[in-house]
Amino acid sequence: MSEALTYAEREQRKRTILSYIIAIVMYAILFGAGLLFNILKPESIDFSNKSLIVNIQGPVTNDIGRGSPIEKEEGLVAEKPAPPPASVPEPKAQTSIKPKTAEPVATSPAAKPEPTPTPITPETTAIQEPEKPWIPGERGPGSRISSSESSVLSPGEGQVPWGTGEAVRITKAEKGNTVETTLGGSSESVGQSLYVPIYLSMPLPEVVPAALFNAIPPEIVPPNTLIASAESRKRAFLNYYSWNGKEYRLTNPVPLEVRDKLWEMLEDAGYNVEKADYKAGRSLNPIVIGFSITKDRQLRGLEILQSSGDPEIDAAVLYGFKRASFWNKSGDTIQGRFVYRF
Numbered sequence: 001m002s003e004a005l006t007y008a009e010r011e012q013r014k015r016t017i018l019s020y021i022i023a024i025v026m027y028a029i030l031f032g033a034g035l036l037f038n039i040l041k042p043e044s045i046d047f048s049n050k051s052l053i054v055n056i057q058g059p060v061t062n063d064i065g066r067g068s069p070i071e072k073e074e075g076l077v078a079e080k081p082a083p084p085p086a087s088v089p090e091p092k093a094q095t096s097i098k099p100k101t102a103e104p105v106a107t108s109p110a111a112k113p114e115p116t117p118t119p120i121t122p123e124t125t126a127i128q129e130p131e132k133p134w135i136p137g138e139r140g141p142g143s144r145i146s147s148s149e150s151s152v153l154s155p156g157e158g159q160v161p162w163g164t165g166e167a168v169r170i171t172k173a174e175k176g177n178t179v180e181t182t183l184g185g186s187s188e189s190v191g192q193s194l195y196v197p198i199y200l201s202m203p204l205p206e207v208v209p210a211a212l213f214n215a216i217p218p219e220i221v222p223p224n225t226l227i228a229s230a231e232s233r234k235r236a237f238l239n240y241y242s243w244n245g246k247e248y249r250l251t252n253p254v255p256l257e258v259r260d261k262l263w264e265m266l267e268d269a270g271y272n273v274e275k276a277d278y279k280a281g282r283s284l285n286p287i288v289i290g291f292s293i294t295k296d297r298q299l300r301g302l303e304i305l306q307s308s309g310d311p312e313i314d315a316a317v318l319y320g321f322k323r324a325s326f327w328n329k330s331g332d333t334i335q336g337r338f339v340y341r342f
Helices: 007-040 089-097 117-131 210-214 230-237 256-269 311-322
Strands: 059-061 151-154 158-161 166-174 177-184 190-194 207-209 219-221 225-228 241-243 247-250 287-293 299-306 325-328 334-341
Touching (some): 166 190, 207 210, 311 334
Antiparallel strands (some): 166 177, 190 325, 241 247
8 A cells, every 4th residue: 555645745746747737738838829820920022132123103115215315295196107107108008098989980090199199298297296396406425316316326336226215204293393304214224313302493582571581490300300490590591681671682692502491491481482483474484404324323414405594593403403313224324304394
């Protein structure tokens, strides 16, 4: 017979058995949790060796390649008949046969000379329509379109043919104005990486009301980082404006590199930039700038191809555009066009 256990030994056995049970339950819970995580774990995708391309505006397929891009929105219908110029007589002869008016007359030999003038007339108008929009001229290194529009002057390569016919078009709207940038090339090879608002470089208003000046607030970066106090901003503003007893009037010319700070003060105070003085009551032409992007992402050959009619505004737009940055992976010089409309 086994010896009877004492009370202390019985309690010790209970504690030992209970500890074993708890340990087994804990191991079972951990094993079940691990098994459930493996079942429900989502698959991870590694993008470390993949390139992610973001295209603001998808490529527009037209007859633009590595040469200077030309927008032909008004003549898009006229562009499509351009590829088959050599076979014009054949399709036009078929279209002239479609009208059955000539068949009942039974003058088939007389109907043949008629298709000859009819295809020539619409084709000449179709070719002339694309010539109405802007056509660039000399723009510095690697940015000239030949008169035939079949080749482009590329630095170090001379006249080279047009590319694949793809283009990247980026459009924006800012403070009542519109911006359009067209780059010759595909969205995988060229794009814009930085854009600085052009209106921040525009001429400032000649007169600022006292209420607007007094409303200039401190410059604060969210959530609450103070960059400049209202008093310091007003002192900087008075370097160019003077009080004449009724209002603040512009007395000193504002350099291009300082205008953005003053525009930010006025806009923070409630000035309506969409109705700025520089364009109020005026009819300004769209400004067209031609440029090139080298393979090392440098802007070259910048030239104003169409003026707004105001040299000061032209200089402001050109300065603001130069603050932009582009990327180019094509290995060649890419041509571009920038249009700023008021």
